[in-house]
Amino acid sequence: MGKEYIGYQAPDYTEVHAKYFHEEIQTLAASVQNVLAISPVAPHSLPTFSEACYLEEEGYTEFENAYTQYPDGSIHVAVHTSMPGVSPAMWDWWFGWHGSQDNRYKLWHPQAHVSAHWEDNQPNIAYIGRNSIIKEYIGEELLEAAIQFKSPIDFGFSFDAINHPEKAVYICARLGHASLPVDYGYLVHQVRAVEGGCEMRSRFWVGGAYVSIRRQGFLADLATEFIRKLRSLPKNFAPDLLRHCSEEMNHLAAFLPQLYKEFGVESPSLQLSGTFTRSTDSTFDRLVLGTLFNKTDPKRRPDAVVEPKTIEDIIATLKYAKAIGKKITVCSGGHSFSANHLRDNSILILMKNFNHYEINPDAMTAKAGPGVGGSVLMLELYKHNLFFPAGHCKGVCIGGYLLQGGYGWNGRKLGIACQSVIGIDVITAEGELVHANATQHSDLFWAARGAGPGFFGLVICFHLKLYPLPRYRAIIAHDFHLKHLEDVYRWAYDVGPSIPKAVEFQMIMSRNMLHILGPGIEALAPIFADTKDEFEEAMAFMKNSPIKHKAIIATPAFDPGIDALYKTAMTHYPEDRHWGVDNMWTHASIEDLLPFIRQIADSLPPAPSHFLWLNWHPGSLATDMAYSNEDKVYLALYANWINAEDSPLYGDWAANMMRRMAHLSTGIQLADEGLHKRTALFLSENHLKKVQEIRAKRDPDGLFYEWHSYPKI
Numbered sequence: 226m227g228k229e230y231i232g233y234q235a236p237d238y239t240e241v242h243a244k245y246f247h248e249e250i251q252t253l254a255a256s257v258q259n260v261l262a263i264s265p266v267a268p269h270s271l272p273t274f275s276e277a278c279y280l281e282e283e284g285y286t287e288f289e290n291a292y293t294q295y296p297d298g299s300i301h302v303a304v305h306t307s308m309p310g311v312s313p314a315m316w317d318w319w320f321g322w323h324g325s326q327d328n329r330y331k332l333w334h335p336q337a338h339v340s341a342h343w344e345d346n347q348p349n350i351a352y353i354g355r356n357s358i359i360k361e362y363i364g365e366e367l368l369e370a371a372i373q374f375k376s377p378i379d380f381g382f383s384f385d386a387i388n389h390p391e392k393a394v395y396i397c398a399r400l401g402h403a404s405l406p407v408d409y410g411y412l413v414h415q416v417r418a419v420e421g422g423c424e425m426r427s428r429f430w431v432g433g434a435y436v437s438i439r440r441q442g443f444l445a446d447l448a449t450e451f452i453r454k455l456r457s458l459p460k461n462f463a464p465d466l467l468r469h470c471s472e473e474m475n476h477l478a479a480f481l482p483q484l485y486k487e488f489g490v491e492s493p494s495l496q497l498s499g500t501f502t503r504s505t506d507s508t509f510d511r512l513v514l515g516t517l518f519n520k521t522d523p524k525r526r527p528d529a530v531v532e533p534k535t536i537e538d539i540i541a542t543l544k545y546a547k548a549i550g551k552k553i554t555v556c557s558g559g560h561s562f563s564a565n566h567l568r569d570n571s572i573l574i575l576m577k578n579f580n581h582y583e584i585n586p587d588a589m590t591a592k593a594g595p596g597v598g599g600s601v602l603m604l605e606l607y608k609h610n611l612f613f614p615a616g617h618c619k620g621v622c623i624g625g626y627l628l629q630g631g632y633g634w635n636g637r638k639l640g641i642a643c644q645s646v647i648g649i650d651v652i653t654a655e656g657e658l659v660h661a662n663a664t665q666h667s668d669l670f671w672a673a674r675g676a677g678p679g680f681f682g683l684v685i686c687f688h689l690k691l692y693p694l695p696r697y698r699a700i701i702a703h704d705f706h707l708k709h710l711e712d713v714y715r716w717a718y719d720v721g722p723s724i725p726k727a728v729e730f731q732m733i734m735s736r737n738m739l740h741i742l743g744p745g746i747e748a749l750a751p752i753f754a755d756t757k758d759e760f761e762e763a764m765a766f767m768k769n770s771p772i773k774h775k776a777i778i779a780t781p782a783f784d785p786g787i788d789a790l791y792k793t794a795m796t797h798y799p800e801d802r803h804w805g806v807d808n809m810w811t812h813a814s815i816e817d818l819l820p821f822i823r824q825i826a827d828s829l830p831p832a833p834s835h836f837l838w839l840n841w842h843p844g845s846l847a848t849d850m851a852y853s854n855e856d857k858v859y860l861a862l863y864a865n866w867i868n869a870e871d872s873p874l875y876g877d878w879a880a881n882m883m884r885r886m887a888h889l890s891t892g893i894q895l896a897d898e899g900l901h902k903r904t905a906l907f908l909s910e911n912h913l914k915k916v917q918e919i920r921a922k923r924d925p926d927g928l929f930y931e932w933h934s935y936p937k938i
Contacts, residue, residue, distance in 0.1 A: 229327070229339050229340045229360065230339070231335075231336065231337075231338075231339060231362075232248065232331070232335055232336070233246050233248070233328060233331065233335065237328040237331075240326075240328055242328075242329065242332070242484065242487075242488065243328075245332055245480055245483070245484055246328070246331075246332070246335065247335070247476070247479075247480070248335055248336070250334070250335075250336055250472050250475075250476050251472070251475040251476045251479055252475075253468065253471060253472060253475075254306070254307075254471055254475060256289075256290050256305070257290050257304070257467065257468065257471040259290075260290045260291055260292070260467065261464055261467065261468060265291070265292050265293045265294060265463065265464075266288055266291045266292070266293045267293065268293055268294070268295045268296070269293075270287070270288055270291065270293055271288055271291060271292075271293050271301040271302075271303055271428075272286075272301075273301070273430065274411050274430040274435065277380055277381065277382075277411075277413055277428065278380075278381050278382055278383070280382075280395070280413065280415045280426060280428070281382060281383060281385075281386050285305075286303075288303055289303060289304075289305035289426065290303060290304060290305050290467070290471075291303050291467075292463040292464055292466070292467050293463070294463055295433055295434075297433035297434050298432050298433035298458060299430065299431065299432045299433025299434055299435055300429070300430075300431050300432055300433075300458060300462060300463040300466070301428075301429070301430055301463075302427075302428070302429040302431075302463055302466050302467050302470070303426070303427070303428055303467075304425075304426075304427040304428075304467055304470040304471050304474070305424065305425070305426055305427075306424065306425040306427070306470075306471060306474040306475055306478065307419075307422070307424050308416075308422050308423050308424060308425060308474075308478040308481075309421050309422040310421070310422050310482050311422045311423050311478050311481050311482060312418065312422070312423055313390055313391070313392070313393055313394040313416040313417065313418055313423055314390060314391075314394070314485075315481050315482065315485040315489065316394060316396065316414070316416045316423075316425070316481075317390060317394045317396075317416075318485060318489040319477070319481065319484075319485070319489075320352040320374070320396055321349055321350060321351050321352040321496055322349045322488065322489065323341070323349075324341045324342070324343055324349065324352065324357040324359075325341075325342065325343055325347075325348050325349045326341075327339070327340045327341060327342075329341070329349075330359065332477060332484070333473045333476065333477050334361070334469070334472060334473040334476060334477075337361050337362040337363075337469060337472075337473070338359075338360075338361045338473075339359075339360040339361055339362070339367075340359065340360045341357055341358065341359045341360075342357075342358055343355055343356070343357060343358070344356040344357070344358050344371065350496040350497060350498070351496040351497050351498045351535075351537060351538065351541065352374045352396075352498070353374050353375065353376050353498055353535045353537045353538075354374065354375075354376070354498030354499065354534040354535040354537075354538065355374055355498045356371050356372065356373045356374070357371070357372040357374065358370075358371055358372075358403050359372060359403075360403075361469075362469075363462065363465050363466055363469050364459075364461055364462070364465030364466075364468070364469070365465075366459055366462065366465070369402070369403040369404075370400055370401065370402065370403055371400075371401040371402065371403050372398045372400065372412075373398055373399040373400070373401060373408075374396070374397070374398045374498075375397045375398060375399060376397070376535050376536050376537060377395040377397050378536055378658075379397065380395070380397045380411070380413065382395050382397075384650075384658045384659055384660060387536070387537075387658060388657045388658055388659075391418065392417060392418055393415055393416060393417035393418065394415075394416050395413060395414070395415055395416075396412075396413070396414040396416070397411075397412070397413050398411070398412050399411060400412060400431065401439060406438055406439040407436065407437070407438060407439060408435075408436070408437050408438075408439050409431060409432060409435060409436045409437075410429065410430055410431030410432065410435045410436075411429070411430045411431075411435065412427070412428065412429050412430075413427070413428045414426070414427045414428075415427075415428075425474050425478075427470050427474065429466060429470070431458065431462075431466070432458045432462075494545075495531075495541060495542065495545040496541060497531065497533065497534075497538045497541060497542070498534045498535055498537075498538055499531060499532045499533040499534040499535070499538045499578065500530075500531070500532040501529060501530075501531055501532075502529060502530045502531075502532075503528075503529050504526060504527070504528050504529060509530070510526075512530055513526060513527065513530060513567065513573070516556050516559040516566065516567070516573075516575065517559055517564055517567075518558075518559050518560045518561075518562075518620065518800070518804075519561075519562050519563075519564060519802075519803065519804040519806075520801060520802060520803050520804075520869075521564075521803040521804065521805075521869070521872060521876065522869075523563075523564040523567050523901070525564070525567045525568055525569050526567065526569065527554065527567065527568065527569075527571040527572055527573040528551055528570065528571065528572060529551075529572050529573070530572075530573045530574075530575060531572060531573070531574050531575070532574075532575045532577065532578060533574060533575075533576075533578060533579075534578050536652070536658060536685060539574065539652050539683055539685065540652060540656045540658070542572060542574060543652065543654065543656045543683070543928065544656050545572070546571075546572045546928060547926065547928060551570060551571055551572050552568065552570060552571045552572075552927065552928060552929065552930050553571065553572055553574060553683070553928050553929050553930065554566045554567070554568050554571050554572075554573050554574070554929075554930050555573075555574050555576060555595075555624070555683055555929075556573060556574070556575050556576065556625075557576045557577075557595040557596055557622040557623070557624025557625050557626075558596070558598070558620060558621055558622030558624065558625065558626075560618070560620065560621050560622075560625065561625060561678065562804050562805075562806040562897060562898070562899065563806075563898055563899055563900055563901040563902075563933055564901075565678040565900075565901075565930075565932070565933060566678070568930050571930060574683065576594070576595045576596045576622075576624055576683075576685075577596045578596065579594035579595055579596045579685055579686075580594055580596035580597050580598075580622075581593075581594050581597070582594065582597045582601075582602055582605070584605065584606065584609060584611070584691075586609045586611060589611070589690065589691045589692070589693075590647070590688065590689060590690060590691060591606075591613070591688075591689045591691055592686055592687070592688055592689070593623055593686065593687050593689060594624075594685060594686055594687075595622060595623060595624025595625075595684055595685070595686075595687070596622050596624065597622060597623050598619065598620060598621065598622055598623075599615035599616040599618075599621050599622070599623050599626055599633065600615065600616075600618075600619045600620075600621075600791050602615055602623065603615040603634070603787060604787065604788065606691065606694070607694060607787055610693065610694045611691045611692065611693065611694055612634075612635065612691065612692045612693065612694045612695060612753075613633075613642070613645065613689060613691055613692065614631065614633035614634055614635055614636045614639045614640070614641075614642045614645060615633045615634060615642070616631065616632070616633045616642075617632075617633065617634065617790075617791070617794045618791070618794050618795060618798050619791050619792075619794075619795055620800070623687060624684065625677070625678065626642065626896075627642055627643050627646055627674075627687055628643070628673060628674075628675075628676060628677050628678070628680050628684070629643075629675070629676075629677030629678070629894070629895035629896055630642065630643050630674075630675055630677070630852045630894060630895060630896065631643050631896075632839075632894070632896060634729070634751065634753065634787075634790075635695065635727070635729065635751075635753040636729060637726045637727075637728070637729050637841065637842075637843075638726040638727050638753065639692060640848070641852055641855075643673075643674035643675060643850065643852055644674070644848045644850070644852075645689055645690040645691075645692075646673075646674055646687055646688065646689060646690075647662060647663075647688050647689065647690050648660060648661065648662035648670070648687075648688035649661050649662075649669070649670060649673050649684045649686065649687055649688065650684065650685050650686040650688075651666075651669055651673065651682040651683065651684045651685065652682060652683045652685060653669070653682050653923060653924075654681055654682065654923060654924035654925075654926070654928040654929060658685075661673065662688070668919045668922070668923070669682060669919075669923065671849065671850055671851060671915075671919070672851050672915075672916050672919050672920075673851070674848075674850035674851055674852055675850050675851030675852025675853065675908060675912070676851045676908075676916050677895035677898075677907070677932070678895070678930075678932055679916070679920075679930075679931045679932040679935070680929070681919075681920045681923050681924035681928070681929040682923065682924075682929070683929075693755070695727075695753040695754055695755050696754070696755060696756070697752065697753075697754040697755070697756070697757065697759070697760035698752065698753055698754075698784050698787075699751075699752045699760075699764075699782035699783055699784045700749060700750060700751045700752065700780075700782070700783065700784075700785065700790070701749075701750040701752070701764065701767045701768075701780055701781070701782050702747060702748065702749050702750075702778065702779075702780045703747075703748040703767065703770065703772075703773060703776040703778070703779045703780075704738055704739065704742065704745055704746070704747050704748070704776055704777045704778040704779075705745055705746045705748065705772075705775060705776050705777065706743075706744070706745050706777060707734075707744045707745055707746065707826055709746075709772065709775050710734075710746065710822065710823065710826060711819060712772050712775065713732070713746050713748065713772065714732075714815060714818070714819060714822055714838070715815055715819075716770065716771065716772050717730070717732060717748070717838060717840060718815040718818075718858070719815075720766055720770075720840075721840040721842055721857065721858065722842055722857075723766065724766055724840055724842070725759070725762050725763045725766075727752055727753055727754045727755075727759050727760075727762075727763040728750050728751070728752050728763045728766075729750075729751050729753075729839075730748075730749070730750050730766075730839070730840045731748075731749050731837060731838060731839045731840070732746050732747065732748045732749070732837070732838040733746070733747045733749070733797060733835050733836070733837055733838075734746045734747075734825070734826060734829070734835060734836040734838075735747075735797075735829065735832045735833060735834065735835040735836075736829050736830075736831055736832045736834070737831075737832035737833075739778075740796065740832070740833075742777060744826075744829075745777070748767075748776075750763075750764075750766075750767050751790070752764065752782065764782050767782075796833065797833050797835055797863075798833075798863075799833060799865070801867075802865040802866065802867060803865060803866050803867070803868075803869060803871070803872060803875075803876070804863065804864065804865045805863075805864040805865075805875055805876045805877060805878055805879045805880065805899070805902075806861070806862065806863050806864070806879050806897050806898075806899055807861070807862055807879040807880045807882070807883040807893075807897070807898075807899040807902070807903060808859065808860060808861035808862070808883070808893050808894060808896075808897040808898070808899075809859075809860050809861075809883055809886060809887075809889070809890035809891075809892070809893055809905070810841075810854060810855055810856035810858070810859055810860075810890065810891045810892050810893065810894065811856055811857070811858050811859075811860060811886075811889050811890055811891060812856050812857040812858065812891065813889035817889055818858075818889065821882070821885065821886050821889075822836075824882070824885070825862065825882060828878065828882070830864045830865070830866065830874070830875045830878060831866070833865060834863055834864045834865050834866075834875070835863050836860070836861075836862055836863075837859070837860070837861040837862075837863065838858065838859075838860060839858065839859040839860075839861075840857075840858060841855060841856065841857060841858065841859050842857050842858075843855050843856075851908060851912050851915070851916050852908070852912075853908050853909040853911075853912040854891070854892040854893070854894065854906065854907055854908055854909055855894070856891045856892075859894070860886075861897045862878070862879035862882055862883065863879070863897070864876070864878045864879050877902065879899060880899050880902040880903045883899075883903060883905075884903060887905075890905070892905060892906040892907060892908075893905045893906070893907050894907065895907050898932075900932050900933040900934045900935070901933040901934070904934040904935065904936060905936070906935075906936050907932075907935070910936075910938050913935065913936070913938055914938050917938075
């Protein structure tokens with residue numbers, strides 16, 4: 226950074242915006258002069274930060290221009306500025322544009338502003354989610370601060386508030402020290418439209434109880450010393466702040482319409498606080514292929530990848546995609562075997578930054594972003610003696626998992642995981658953020674639970690119903706040589722209807738059982754029981770199995786812990802592999818199934834490729850939602866291989882095998898789909914038709930990609 230100074234010097238006048246350098250400040254509004262001439266209002270006359278959402282209400286408060294000081298040393302300041310000819314959009318643009326150059330920042334208040342730059346050193350792009358490092362005088366005090374711009378949602382403002390920028394915008398920020406890890410206040414500027422222009426209602430909460438250490442570390446001692454000073458602000462800081470705010474807002478408002486017209490003309494450009502990677506960037510291909518769990522390159526590419534940090538980034542991306550005629554795809558964790566998120570003529574949105582969660586043990590609920598790993602959430606829930614039917618594999622994020630249904634731990638008892646979704650916060654194709662549940666935006670809520678990668682919105686938060694952690698947890702394993710194939714599958718088929726719901730019985734056939742025993746079948750019975758009696762009942766079918774004596778290994782019930790269960794599951798689904806996957810639901814007889822099971826055994830690719838048999842035997846689907854396709858038995862094939870040159874050998878094995886068995890199938894589930902290779906029904910015909918009817922209403926321009934393929938109905 227160069228020399229810092231007040232006002233403008235010769236180099237500044239080479240800027241294209243130099244004609245807007247006005248050294249003289251606008252006359253202070255009479256209403257503000259009157260306030261400064263009297264004493265501060267009594268404490269509690271101005272709402273605290275926790276009540277900031279009162280700004281959404283129509284009308285005015287008793288004190289639109291005022292300041293007060295609390296016994297704890299904090300100050301509250303309110304400033305009202307009328308702005309004829311100005312719109313909320315102009316101010317929204319200004320906060321992203323001004324912070325990259327000192328002389329832009331000085332346009333605002335040339336007699337008090339010294340310097341400004343973005344902490345990330347990026348140019349003038351979106352401001353939300355970024356930190357502006359500024360120096361300016363508040364009265365006689367030189368303030369060096371980090372203005373940490375936040376989403377209005379983070380400050381508690383409603384979805385409705387941010388969905389109508391033509392009515393009002395909310396500029397929200399946490400105030401902090403420029404170099405120390407200390408925060409000391411908040412600001413909100415509400416800019417709302419009125420006849421003939423707009424008005425800005427600025428609110429500041431600074432010092433006292435609002436001071437806190439942002440993070441611990443080697444600067445903690447320095448931060449603590451600074452905090453002591455901040456507890457008691459300079460005597461005139463509150464009235465000086467009121468004066469400063471009124472001066473800068475009035476000053477800029479006088480020429481903001483002309484400035485905006487010249488430099489802020491809307492164009493199909495994308496301004497983000499997150500990362501935007503174009504297909505021409507050197508890192509593009511590595512970034513795109515890095516999203517894939519399945520390392521088989523689908524040979525499809527988006528035109529750009531966006532890694533949003535904020536809700537506003539996502540909304541901006543959707544609007545940008547519409548403006549330039551591109552579609553949208555979304556990736557939460559990248560475990561789609563068919564790489565559904567990689568499409569041509571698209572913008573890919575990676576939701577990895579939306580990985581925060583919040584658990585409410587008392588209410589037995591949680592809120593979690595789509596980038597949260599199911600195993601991460603489950604391990605945290607265990608600490609609270611709580612449970613959710615999260616997926617079986619590490620690395621699977623809940624975004625795609627819950628949209629497609631969600632087969633997880635204790636799923637036979639608790640139901641498919643999306644049945645435990647009680648609400649979603651979703652950004653629609655129109656760029657509107659809404660909360661959807663059974664009573665509001667119920668069509669979106671209905672479709673989100675089961676539509677999977679064909680969903681026509683972008684979920685930023687799932688609201689989840691939680692359950693008590695089952696008291697009795699265990700697994701029983703019986704391992705058989707392939708010579709007992711017919712006996713094992715006949716037994717599994719016959720016992721299926723009577724297996725208690727507390728058991729998620731499954732069998733895995735591979736060419737190297739347990740990685741050491743050669744070709745065989747692992748019969749596994751994970752148990753999650755709430756009572757001793759339920760636990761005893763759940764164990765009985767394995768203990769009393771008529772073929773138990775044929776097993777190479779027959780374990781007693783034991784509890785390895787949830788972390789070990791995840792690690793064991795991942796031995797069947799290793800990373801950095803190529804995958805070819807397909808599946809089917811069926812209620813065919815064992816006589817019809819056995820010939821194909823033998824073909825599978827004879828043609829299985831090398832381990833850990835495997836054939837999964839899951840005894841599901843659902844009850845009726847009482848929950849009305851898009852998810853609608855399941856049956857007595859679930860069969861899935863997983864071919865995986867290390868070297869790309871082996872793809873011709875194994876890539877189509879699963880799809881070809883399922884084609885042969887298609888006459889026995891009642892459809893597929895989306896978790897292990899291969900819709901890029903084989904079209905199959907994944908919802909009931911009526912529900913698929915309803916999803917498409919809702920899509921036509923909610924996404925009439927087809928902004929969001931659908932599935933790779935689906936049956937024509």
